[in-house]
Amino acid sequence: MTRLGRFAGACLTFGCLAAVSAATLPPQPKPAATPVQKAPFGTTKEGVAVDLYTLTNHHGMVAKVMTYGATLTELHVEDASGKPVNIVLGYDRLEPYLAGTPYFGATVGRVGNRIARAEFTLDGKTYKLAANDGPNHLHGGVKGFDKVVWRAEEVKSPTGPAVKFTYRSPDGEEGYPGTLDVSVTYTLTDANELRIDYRAVADKPTPINLTNHSYFNLAGDGSGDILGHIVTIAADKMTKVDERLIPTGEIVPVKGTPWDFDTPTAIGARIKQVPGGPPVGYDHNYVLRKTDAKGLPELAARVVEPKSGRTMEVLTTEPGMQFYTGNFLDGSLKNRNGVPYTQYSAFCMETQHFPDSVHHPAFPSTILRPGSEYTSTTIYRFGHQ
Ligand code: GLA
Numbered sequence: 001m002t003r004l005g006r007f008a009g010a011c012l013t014f015g016c017l018a019a020v021s022a023a024t025l026p027p028q029p030k031p032a033a034t035p036v037q038k039a040p041f042g043t044t045k046e047g048v049a050v051d052l053y054t055l056t057n058h059h060g061m062v063a064k065v066m067t068y069g070a071t072l073t074e075l076h077v078e079d080a081s082g083k084p085v086n087i088v089l090g091y092d093r094l095e096p097y098l099a100g101t102p103y104f105g106a107t108v109g110r111v112g113n114r115i116a117r118a119e120f121t122l123d124g125k126t127y128k129l130a131a132n133d134g135p136n137h138l139h140g141g142v143k144g145f146d147k148v149v150w151r152a153e154e155v156k157s158p159t160g161p162a163v164k165f166t167y168r169s170p171d172g173e174e175g176y177p178g179t180l181d182v183s184v185t186y187t188l189t190d191a192n193e194l195r196i197d198y199r200a201v202a203d204k205p206t207p208i209n210l211t212n213h214s215y216f217n218l219a220g221d222g223s224g225d226i227l228g229h230i231v232t233i234a235a236d237k238m239t240k241v242d243e244r245l246i247p248t249g250e251i252v253p254v255k256g257t258p259w260d261f262d263t264p265t266a267i268g269a270r271i272k273q274v275p276g277g278p279p280v281g282y283d284h285n286y287v288l289r290k291t292d293a294k295g296l297p298e299l300a301a302r303v304v305e306p307k308s309g310r311t312m313e314v315l316t317t318e319p320g321m322q323f324y325t326g327n328f329l330d331g332s333l334k335n336r337n338g339v340p341y342t343q344y345s346a347f348c349m350e351t352q353h354f355p356d357s358v359h360h361p362a363f364p365s366t367i368l369r370p371g372s373e374y375t376s377t378t379i380y381r382f383g384h385q
Contacts, residue, residue: 036154036161041066042094048149050094055161055188060084061382063188068097069146070165070184072105072214075194080309080384085223087310089215089346091336102328103213106146107184108139110169110176111366112211113285113322113355116246120358122177122205122367129175134244139213141174145182146213155185159195162187171204178204178370193381200374207366208374209353211318215326215346218305218312222339226325226347227268230304233261233323235286239354239363243276247356247363251287259284264304267325267347279343281327285320285355297377301349309384316351316378319364324348351378 034056041052050068061084064074073090090104091097097104118131130141139146150165162185169180182200189195198210217226238259240250254260258270259282271281288300297315301323304311314321325347331340357363368374 034161036163038152038154041068042098044068044094044098044149050149051152053152053154053163055163055186057160057188057192058190059192061188061192063186063194065163065165065186066094066097067150067152067165068094069105069148070107070150070152070167070186071097071146072186072194072212075214077192077218077310077382078384085220085308087216087218087220089217089221089335089341093336096333101333103139103146105212105214107150107165107210108213108350109145109182109208109210110140110174110180111137111207111209111358112139112213112350112352113209114138114244114246115207116356116359118175120207122207122358125177127175127177136244136246137174143174145169145210150184157187159191160187160189176206178202178206180206180208180368182208182210184210191381192383193379195377195379198374198376200368201370201372202368203370205367205369207358208368209357209366210374210376211322211350211352212378213348213350214380215348216303216312217346218303218310219308222335222337222341222345225268225342225344227266227271227344228306229267229347230264230306231261231267231323231347232264232302233286233321234289234298234300235321236260236262236289237287239285239287239320241284241355245283245355247285247354247360249360249362254286259286261301261323264302267344271325271344277327279327279330281325281344282347283322283324283327285322285352287354288316288319288321290319297379300351303347303349304385311383311385313381313383314349314351314378315381317376318351318353318378320352320354322348322350322352322355324350351376 037054062076115137118137129137164185258273301314
């Protein structure tokens with residue numbers, strides 16, 4: 001094979017951009033890697049120590065994650081002029097998290113989103129779960145994965161600094177069957193991506209649906225509302241819900257409705273037309289368009305913040321995504337500088353299986369059985385226009 005032939009082959013296999021830069025540019029010296037930093041972050045009411053890990057990639061992007069709730073507390077991303085700001089809601093102390101936040105940055109489980117009537121039947125047996133959203137179960141219950149202390153260790157990854165969190169959820173926790181061993185790995189890649197890999201195994205059949213509940217404001221934490229952010233979601237359908245946000249089982253088209261983000265649209269353009277509430281806003285699960293990428297993460301959404309020029313793409317292996325616009329933020333919580341978190345201060349893109357799947361056999365199954373492994377990957381990729 002000629003040199004060109006080999007090059008064309010590499011192009012087809014790995015993508016031309018990577019092949020061209022490797023073939024034509026002299027090797028670029030990489031700045032020295034910044035080691036993952038670990039620091040104490042406080043102690044829970046039960047006396048358990050909590051640690052904070054700081055990940056810094058080769059471009060100076062910074063992610064901070066703590067063992068309480070395997071939570072992302074800060075994410076510093078540059079704008080078009082190179083100015084970094086923290087673009088997720090959160091705190092630099094443990095106390096506000098212990099006092100309670102609406103899942104700021106947390107890992108949510110064992111089953112994220114809602115389970116109607118806080119119960120389900122699996123293999124003929126009915127399980128009663130903690131009811132923490134009226135009569136329904138939300139985000140894993142009263143003490144979900146967001147409120148437990150995870151173990152953590154730095155792991156070596158060729159793509160960037162990484163920390164792996166592990167947690168053993170006991171049989172019966174919040175009503176769920178079986179012991180579940182779960183891990184969540186955050187990697188801050190040198191391609192300016194925050195990659196989150198989830199894995200779990202169980203010793204009895206159990207539902208599982210893990211997600212991350214970061215609240216993003218691409219102009220910066222505490223910088224006002226997100227109504228001017230331009231959003232595109234790779235979906236033309238959503239799961240219809242009742243007034244308590246429980247799916248009816250119908251999958252409905254979004255075209256021509258206020259939920260249609262198939263083309264780039266400002267969050268605020270039609271938010272007041274969203275039926276339901278108060279509070280009014282987006283809090284709905286999109287059925288992502290899939291292209292059979294053999295289990296690889298696919299593009300679910302793209303967000304542009306016009307003033308800073310920051311962009312975020314969400315890629316996931318999950319079939320759904322809850323688009324939530326911080327409708328329940330009512331100003332009672334303040335950020336670290338005293339700025340109230342009011343309605344629409346941030347948005348969430350919670351990649352997930354569909355809500356209440358345990359009651360809808362037509363939805364992709366959330367049941368994990370012994371001998372199988374649950375895996376899920378979501379990537380938040382940052383850039384600027
Ligand atoms: C999810 C839910 C919302 C709300 C938030 C947390 O996004 O869908 O209804 O519970 O979490 O406040």
